[in-house]
Amino acid sequence: MLNRFQIYVISFFFLLAGQSFAAVTPTPKAPDVAAKSYIIQDFHSGEILAANNANQRLPPASITKLMTAYVVSHELHAGNIALDDEVLISEKAWRMVGSRSFIEVNSKVSVEALLRGMIIQSGNDAAVALAEHIAGSEETFAQMMNQYAQQLGMVNTNYKNATGLPAKDHYTTAEDIAILSAAVIRDFPEHYAWYAEKEFTYNDITQHNRNKLLWRDKSVDGLKTGHTEEAGYCLAASAVRNDMRLITVVLGTRSENARAQETQKLLNYGFRFFETHDLYQAGQQIADSKIWKGESSVVRLGLKDALTITVPRGRYQELVATTSIQKPIEAPVMAGQVLGQVNIHLAGELVASKPLVALDTVEKGSWWRQLLDMLLMLIWG
Numbered sequence: 292m293l294n295r296f297q298i299y300v301i302s303f304f305f306l307l308a309g310q311s312f313a314a315v316t317p318t319p320k321a322p323d324v325a326a327k328s329y330i331i332q333d334f335h336s337g338e339i340l341a342a343n344n345a346n347q348r349l350p351p352a353s354i355t356k357l358m359t360a361y362v363v364s365h366e367l368h369a370g371n372i373a374l375d376d377e378v379l380i381s382e383k384a385w386r387m388v389g390s391r392s393f394i395e396v397n398s399k400v401s402v403e404a405l406l407r408g409m410i411i412q413s414g415n416d417a418a419v420a421l422a423e424h425i426a427g428s429e430e431t432f433a434q435m436m437n438q439y440a441q442q443l444g445m446v447n448t449n450y451k452n453a454t455g456l457p458a459k460d461h462y463t464t465a466e467d468i469a470i471l472s473a474a475v476i477r478d479f480p481e482h483y484a485w486y487a488e489k490e491f492t493y494n495d496i497t498q499h500n501r502n503k504l505l506w507r508d509k510s511v512d513g514l515k516t517g518h519t520e521e522a523g524y525c526l527a528a529s530a531v532r533n534d535m536r537l538i539t540v541v542l543g544t545r546s547e548n549a550r551a552q553e554t555q556k557l558l559n560y561g562f563r564f565f566e567t568h569d570l571y572q573a574g575q576q577i578a579d580s581k582i583w584k585g586e587s588s589v590v591r592l593g594l595k596d597a598l599t600i601t602v603p604r605g606r607y608q609e610l611v612a613t614t615s616i617q618k619p620i621e622a623p624v625m626a627g628q629v630l631g632q633v634n635i636h637l638a639g640e641l642v643a644s645k646p647l648v649a650l651d652t653v654e655k656g657s658w659w660r661q662l663l664d665m666l667l668m669l670i671w672g
Contacts, residue, residue, distance in 0.1 A: 318564050318603040322556045327523065327543030330465040331557040333567050334473055334529065334536035338601035340561050345466040348447055349542050352517030353390065353413045354463075354527050355455030357471050358436045359421065363406055364479040365439070366425050374403040378424045380416075387415040389456060393494045394420065404493060406482070411491040412498040413516065415454040422453040429453050443470055457521050465540040472514050472527050472538045486513030503551040504528055508558070514538075516550070526550040530558050537561045567601045570612070570635065570643075574650060577633055578614050582653055583664040585622030591650040592616065592630060600635060600643050611636045614647060619668065626652045 321331070321341030328344040339345075366372045377399040385396035392414030394400050400420065409417040422432035429452055436450040445467035451458040476483050489506065490499045504511040510530040517525040523543035530537055539557045544550040571577060575593050582590040592614075602610065616631035624630070631647035655661060 319560075321560055324541065324553045324556060325544060325549060326541040326553055328465040329539070329541045329553070329557065330469050331537060331539045331561050332469045332473075333561075333565070333599075333601040334476065334538055335567055335569075336599040336601040337473075338565075338567075339466075340537075340565055340601065341557065342465070345469075346447055346464050348462040348464055350457065350461060350519065350522040351455055351463045351468065351542070352519045352522035352525050353415075353455045354468055354515050354517040354525050354540075355450065355453070355461070356409055356413060356418055357468070357475055357515050357527065358439065358450060359418050359432075359453045360406065360410055360482070361471065361475055361479070362432070362435050362439055363402070363421055363425065364475075364482050367402070367482075368479070372402055372425065374401065374406075376402045376424070378402060378405060378420050380420050381423055383429075384416045384419040384423065387419055387454065389415045389454070391415060392417040392498075393496050395494070400493075407485050407488070407491050408493055410485045410515070411488050411500050412493075413501060415456065418453040440467070440471075443474055445470055455517055455519070455522075457519055465542055468527050468540045468542075469538050472529060472540070475514065476529060476536075476538075483513060486515065487511075501547070502526065502528065503547065504530075504554060507551065508555065511558070516547075518547075524550040526554050528554045528558070530562075532562050535562065535565075535567045564604055565601050566604045566607060567599060568607055569597060569599050570610075571598045571633075573597045576650060577647065578616065578631075580616050580618075580620055580630065582620045582622055582624060583668060584656055584661040585624070585653040586656045586660070587651075587653050590620060590624055590630070590653050592647045593650045594633070594645050595627060595648050596645075598633075598635075598643065598645050602637060602642070606637060609637055610642075616647065622653050622655045624649045624653045626650060 328347050330342040330345040331340045380394050380398050382396050390413040392408035394416050405417040405421050408414040422429045426432035433450045440448045448463040448467045451461040501516040510532045513529050514527045525542045527540045539554050541553045571594050573596050576591045578592045579589050614633050628649045629646045635643040
């Protein structure tokens, strides 16, 4: 029979073993996703949690309209157009095939009605009408779309039209769509609310949003569906749970239900096995350092932009932050000047790295301060 001391020793051993096992338990791999290409990404950190063929160029169908809406939002923000502007509907827009908002030729429709009809109902006619109103022709508007794609870093994207209807050399990737989706959410939140609307009525005709997840998962609040025979069934989606926002893209699934089901798999996986934390805010002091020959003897160091990180759930406390700072630092130093690096490690692996910048401008000190510091630097090497 074991005595009390032996029981304590054995219990302590199993406690340590349990902690060690929990620390090294790997995050399960992503579920199998029946799609030609997919990606799941955290919105705030930009961390890609899982992906397959994410850089394969594929036809995006009506997910194209995310960029159409993005360009329209930019034009609104710049004051070049207004939501209550009346758009004259051309015969080309009126004759568009596929998804329609049922606008009439030669009628006048507000930019807001066209934009909502395109986002919620996926109206091809609305997309062409907006393109013509802004750029004069759909072809010229497509050039604007490509310019914005380049600015966003969508390196594997090329647009030929505003609708996503099949066209030669009209393509994008799951990763590029995730980049665009994040930009839609981040840059124009006042318009992003429309992506969560379940229906829209125009010309006495009510149509429903094709994103089935808006009914199935209350955490989902966008973005856009797409379907053509060439592209298959596609869906870019976003959801928020406990202040964590994820973006998913699935391209080339077999049906409406499949694109919703495969997206739901990815969302459940991401929220279950990962967590996102804000480590440092923009402008927050992380360290300070000696500065020579300056009007101040110390310079504060921090980050130009906020640092947010996504890690496997339960491992946030294992993160270790280290800094490396340029030596020596001599005045003058301008606010924003890079003076070092902050590195974040998890279990010895580098998971994030950001430049440390001066948070303040430090001008040169008096001639006496400069002379004294120069002598001290010579003495101390």
